[in-house]
Every structure is written in C-alpha cells, then in structure tokens.
Amino acid sequence: GAVVSQHPSRVICKSGTSVKIECRSLDFQATTMFWYRQFPKKSLMLMATSNEGSKATYEQGVEKDKFLINHASLTLSTLTVTSAHPEDSSFYICSARDLGDSTYEQYFGPGTRLTVT
Amino acid sequence: DAKTTQPPSMDCAEGRAANLPCNHSTISGNEYVYWYRQIHSQGPQYIIHGLKNNETNEMASLIITEDRKSSTLILPHATLRDTAVYYCIVRSRIKTNAGKSTFGDGTTLTVKP
Numbered sequence: 001g002a003v004v005s006q007h008p009s010r011v012i013c014k015s016g017t018s019v020k021i022e023c024r025s026l027d028f029q030a031t032t033m034f035w036y037r038q039f040p041k042k043s044l045m046l047m048a049t050s051n052e053g054s055k056a057t058y059e060q061g062v063e064k065d066k067f068l069i070n071h072a073s074l075t076l077s078t079l080t081v082t083s084a085h086p087e088d089s090s091f092y093i094c095s096a097r098d099l100g101d102s103t104y105e106q107y108f109g110p111g112t113r114l115t116v117t
Numbered sequence: 118d119a120k121t122t123q124p125p126s127m128d129c130a131e132g133r134a135a136n137l138p139c140n141h142s143t144i145s146g147n148e149y150v151y152w153y154r155q156i157h158s159q160g161p162q163y164i165i166h167g168l169k170n171n172e173t174n175e176m177a178s179l180i181i182t183e184d185r186k187s188s189t190l191i192l193p194h195a196t197l198r199d200t201a202v203y204y205c206i207v208r209s210r211i212k213t214n215a216g217k218s219t220f221g222d223g224t225t226l227t228v229k230p
Contacts, residue, residue, distance in 0.1 A: 004160075034217065043204070044161070044220040093160050095218070106208070106218060108153075108160040 002028050004096050006109040013084055014117055021079045021112045023094030029074035030096035034106070035067075038091040050077045074099065084116040121205045123224045129199075131230050135192040139205030142186040148209050150181060151218070152190045154201040154226075161204065164190065195228045202226075 003026040013019045023033055031052045036044040048058045048069055056069035068080040077096075081088055093111045122140045129135040141150065149168050153161040165172055165179045167188070172179040178191040192199055204223040 006160075036220075043222050044218075046217070046219065049217060091158065095160075108162075110160045111158065113158065 002026075002096075002098055002101075002105070002107040004094065004107045004109040006092075006094055006112050008112060009110065010113045010115075012115045012117060015085055016083055018080055018082045019084055019114060021081075021092055021094075021114070023077045023079070023096065023109055025075045025096040025098075025107070028096075028101070028107075029099040030077075031074065031099045032097040033071060033077040034095045034097075035069065035077075035079050036093040036095070038093060038111075044093060047079075081114065084114070086116045089114055089116045120219070121207060121221045123203070123205055123221060125222060126225045126227070128227050128229055129192075129195045131197060131228055132194055135190075135195040135199065135226055135228070137190040137192075137203050137205075137224050137226065138187065139190070140187045141205070141207045144185050144207050145209075148207040150179065150185075150188050151206045151208055152177070152179065153204045153206065154199075155204065155223070156201045164203075192226075195226075197228050197230065200226060200228045 005024045007022045033050040035047045037047050038044045046059050047062045048056045050056045050069045050071040052071045058064045071077040091111050095106045095108045097106050149166050151166040152164040155161045165177050167179045167181050181188045202223040202225050204220050206218050
C-alpha cells in the first residue's frame with residue numbers, strides 16, 4: 001500500500017528557533033498533502049492543505065506566517081514552525097492524497113513529535 | 118464534511134467482539150464512511166470504509182444503516198493490541214473536496230484481559 005513518511009520522528013528545539021518537518025509520499029505522487037496537529041489526549045486538528053505548486057490553504061485560526069508550508073514537488077511537503085514557543089509543542093501529522101488514485105484516498109504519515117523547551 | 122459523534126470510551130473483553138458505533142446524521146450522498154484507529158504516538162491507521170453496503174476486510178466489518186445516518190465498526194475478536202482510539206470520519210470522494218478529513222473526538226477502546 002501507499003506509504004507516507006515524516007522526518008524527523010522526534011525533535012526538540014529551543015524557544016525562538018525554527019524547525020522544519022518533512023512529509024514524503026514514498027511510492028506515489030501527491031498533488032495534495034494535509035497537515036494536522038494533535039495535542040495530548042485530543043483529536044487531530046487540520047491545520048492546512050498543501051497543494052503542489054501553489055500556496056497552502058490554512059484553516060481558520062492557524063497563522064500562516066508561523067507555520068510555513070512548502071509543497072515544492074509531488075512527493076514532498078514541508079512544514080516549518082517559525083519562532084517556536086513551548087505552546088507549539090505537539091504531535092504533527094501529515095497525510096497525502098494519491099494523484100493516480102481515482103478514489104482520492106488519503107494516507108497518513110507516522111507523525112512528528114515536537115517539543116519546544 | 119459531515120460531523121460524526123462517537124461515545125468517548127468503551128471497554129471490551131479480549132476475544133470478544135467490539136462494536137463501535139458512530140452517528141453521522143448529516144452525511145451527504147457522495148460521502149463515504151471511513152474508520153481509522155490511532156495507537157499512542159502513531160499516525161492514524163486505516164481500517165475500513167464504505168458507502169452504503171456493509172463491508173468486511175481482514176481487520177474488521179462495517180455495518181452502515183439503510184438511511185446511512187449511522188454505522189458500526191465491528192472487531193470480531195478483539196485483542197489487547199486493538200486498544201486504541203477509533204475515529205469515524207465521513208469524507209467526500211468528489212475531486213475538489215476529496216481527501217480532507219475532519220476528525221471528531223473518537224472512541225477510546227480498551228481491550229481487557
């Protein structure tokens with residue numbers, strides 16, 4: 001089946017620094033990728049929809065200048081958390097939609113645990 | 118995407134069937150019912166999906182009511198490894214809307230020995 005990877009799986013950064021999270025579709029091309037954030041004991045919250053070659057669409061309440069999304073190729077989307085603060089500590093999950101799949105299935109990555117100290 | 122409601126938690130004895138309900142009363146005709154589960158600190162794992170007919174695969178069965186306003190995920194012989202949060206989602210397969218999933222709070226299933 002289709003595989004989505006994320007890198008890194010865990011990252012710890014200092015407050016005020018920026019951190020980049022990569023989401024890759026390994027065996028399919030994805031025109032659209034989705035970024036979710038999940039706080040402890042909470043559900044996944046959609047942050048933004050990342051479209052290859054165009055600007056991402058952010059959900060209401062998500063700061064686009066703080067969470068920079070780049071979808072430069074059909075297999076890679078990146079989420080950069082800029083000027084990270086402890087409240088940005090969370091589990092970030094991406095998913096990708098298969099371009100070649102007429103059912104437009106969505107495949108999830110394993111997640112990235114961000115801890116801001 | 119339509120909203121779903123699920124009980125916050127359920128317990129099940131190991132080896133017994135686990136029946137997880139989901140209400141999706143505002144589902145539209147082009148929306149499918151999907152079930153995922155999430156084990157702690159992992160990404161969601163696909164389980165099964167359906168439109169209006171009951172579905173079965175190696176993991177589970179999905180029973181969708183005739184009016185499509187609710188569904189039940191059945192794990193026929195629950196094991197301790199099935200302990201997880203189970204999410205029911207309705208999602209469109211129309212190209213312009215497809216793929217975007219809105220997660221509810223899910224059901225925490227605890228399988229007990």
